Amino acid sequence: MQAVQFSEHGDTDVLEYGEFADPDPDDDEVLVDVKAAALNHLDVWTRRGLPGIDLEMPHIPGSDAAGVVESVGDDVSRFEPGDRVAVSAGVSCGHCEFCRDGDPTLCVNFHIIGEHVRGVHAEQAAVPADNLVPVPDGVDWEVAGSTSLVFQTAWRMLMTRAEVKPGETVLVLGASGGVGHAALQIAKYAGAEVYATASSEVKLEYARELGADEVINYENEDFADEIRDLTGRRGVDVVVDHVGAATWQNSLASLAKGGRVVTCGATTGPNPETDINRIFWNQLNVLGSTMGTPGEVDDVLELVWEGHLEPRVRDTLPMSEASRAHEMLENREGFGKVVVVPDSEL
Numbered sequence: 411m412q413a414v415q416f417s418e419h420g421d422t423d424v425l426e427y428g429e430f431a432d433p434d435p436d437d438d439e440v441l442v443d444v445k446a447a448a449l450n451h452l453d454v455w456t457r458r459g460l461p462g463i464d465l466e467m468p469h470i471p472g473s474d475a476a477g478v479v480e481s482v483g484d485d486v487s488r489f490e491p492g493d494r495v496a497v498s499a500g501v502s503c504g505h506c507e508f509c510r511d512g513d514p515t516l517c518v519n520f521h522i523i524g525e526h527v528r529g530v531h532a533e534q535a536a537v538p539a540d541n542l543v544p545v546p547d548g549v550d551w552e553v554a555g556s557t558s559l560v561f562q563t564a565w566r567m568l569m570t571r572a573e574v575k576p577g578e579t580v581l582v583l584g585a586s587g588g589v590g591h592a593a594l595q596i597a598k599y600a601g602a603e604v605y606a607t608a609s610s611e612v613k614l615e616y617a618r619e620l621g622a623d624e625v626i627n628y629e630n631e632d633f634a635d636e637i638r639d640l641t642g643r644r645g646v647d648v649v650v651d652h653v654g655a656a657t658w659q660n661s662l663a664s665l666a667k668g669g670r671v672v673t674c675g676a677t678t679g680p681n682p683e684t685d686i687n688r689i690f691w692n693q694l695n696v697l698g699s700t701m702g703t704p705g706e707v708d709d710v711l712e713l714v715w716e717g718h719l720e721p722r723v724r725d726t727l728p729m730s731e732a733s734r735a736h737e738m739l740e741n742r743e744g745f746g747k748v749v750v751v752p753d754s755e756l
């Protein structure tokens with residue numbers, strides 16, 4: 411088969427699209443004929459190399475894909491050839507204390523398809539049946555292949571961790587990125603009043619289209635000052651921060667007393683200064699979040715399949731242009747998801 415792959419970590423030029431041994435599914439796995447896949451920032455980190463993660467080379471990147479079941483392993487009963495499926499990339503062991511307690515995202519052996527093990531940016535992928543969800547007829551492959559990771563992440567952040575209530579105020583940073591544009595829609599769906607930041611007027615217009623009540627161009631304005639002005643100095647109840655070092659102090663400064671900041675990543679770096687005085691005096695809550703449970707995945711994907719939430723596709727490229735696709739994420743070009751499709755499907 412043809413697959414996106416790299417044999418060493420580095421810049422986008424380490425990526426190639428070429429011949430790779432056909433996957434050989436285990437008894438608990440399903441062979442998926444990939445129709446569309448999507449990039450996440452995780453793919454950029456994995457390509458550059460993450461401390462503590464030693465990949466088997468060559469590595470196939472990619473955590474999001476959708477396609478048609480080609481064959482199933484002997485132990486698989488949930489799927490059969492011809493079924494339409496999407497990948498949900500979080501893998502848990504099923505038997506540690508946290509899995510047994512019902513939260514596989516806390517699994518001591520938690521890992522992510524594409525980050526720790528070979529991914530799905532290829533013509534075919536062997537995926538554990540537990541990591542597949544059915545896709546109804548009528549859902550576009552681009553939508554099916556670009557939803558799972560960012561929507562489950564944003565759903566858990568807002569609904570499970572921050573427990574957003576109708577009428578609360580939510581600030582979503584970086585609303586043009588995958589998690590940002592999902593969080594914006596979910597906060598709105600939950601009945602919150604939503605503030606969104608982005609770096610250009612075009613991106614802010616998209617954010618408004620998706621439901622943002624107020625938008626802030628963080629290139630021109632200090633977003634914490636702007637939030638204080640917009641909220642009569644009160645601040646917001648919840649900040650969704652996936653940006654990290656560049657925004658952290660302003661995220662805390664944007665919160666109302668008793669507010670919650672929820673983080674799922676740190677694309678600009680993991681070690682910002684933190685004003686602890688602000689945290690205790692204002693009684694702030696700092697919440698971490700990673701991926702979603704199978705139940706959370708079911709809940710949010712159903713809303714996407716029904717059209718209440720939607721991934722925006724900024725561009726669709728052949729997998730042979732994976733380098734360009736990575737570049738679009740690294741340069742923060744455009745709004746929403748970058749989709750890649752096997753060249754043989756175009």
Ligand SMILES: [Zn+2]
Nearest residue numbers: 503506509517
């Ligand atoms: Zn476990």
